[in-house]
Amino acid sequence: MDQKNLQANMISLFQETGKYAQKFHKKTYESDMETLKERYSNLLDEIKGIIEESDDDMEEIAAYVPDYVAEQLSNISSKRKKDIACLDNNMNMVSYYVPLMGEIISVKTKPFTEKMVEIWNKNMPEYKIGHSTREHIQGGFKKGLFCYITTAVCRSLNKTDDCYELTLLRDYRDHYLMNSENGEELVKEYYNIAPTIVKRIDTGDNSAEVYARIWQDYLNPCIHLIEEEKKEECRELYSDMVRKLEKKYLYS
Structure with missing residues (x-):
């Protein structure tokens, strides 16, 4: 496993999904997800192979994006700016990044996405997120909307x-x-x-x-x-x- 290359690619994907999250709308969500799945199909296949091979490797790559975001937030001194950044990152993670990872067809997919959420919440306990799926979003994102x-x-x-x-x-x-x-x-x-x-x-x-x-x-x-x-x-x-x-x- 080329760790540095894979880590860079997963972070790059997170940055890409962040752009989609900023313009989130239910009318374009399905087509957005299809576009991302096609564009990053090779990366998703690579991740599938890794999470099926070893639980230790799965946990390691599950931490790539949460660790990256936590490090970025640690460099923001203003509480207001940090809160805004956290809101954007949470929206990205819940609406696009985790659901996209959830599109990997494998028995290890859910443990992998749940581990990402677990590490995210451990790294950023003040800005916790819940586990989400594409179906969850397309169904109206019922949990958390009203509040x-x-x-x-x-x-x-x-x-x-x-x-x-x-x-x-x-x-x-x-x-x-x-x-x-x-x-x-x-x-x-x-x-x-x-x-x-x-x-x-x-x-x-x-x-x-x-x-x-x-x-x-x-x-x-x-x-x-x-x-x-x-x-x-x-x-x-x-x-x-x-x-x-x-x-x-x-x-x-």
């Missing part, structure tokens, strides 16, 4: 990914919103616009103030509405928040 903006807000307030607020909203999404009329379509729509909204807020000079206002005016009231079993009122308030943010950060 995309909420996650960004909670992070700005130094709340953890498993904090009470995010856990409550995820439960609301999965057990109420997704089962309500037009709820699944609403969640999918959120995902198409939320990453861009968050990125534009993060690149502004007053992102902390913006997130504080979102928390005060929308998210905290939404949480209280859920606690009071006023779930439809929460839906209306959250929808109002998204519409206003969409108007301000996408069309102004």
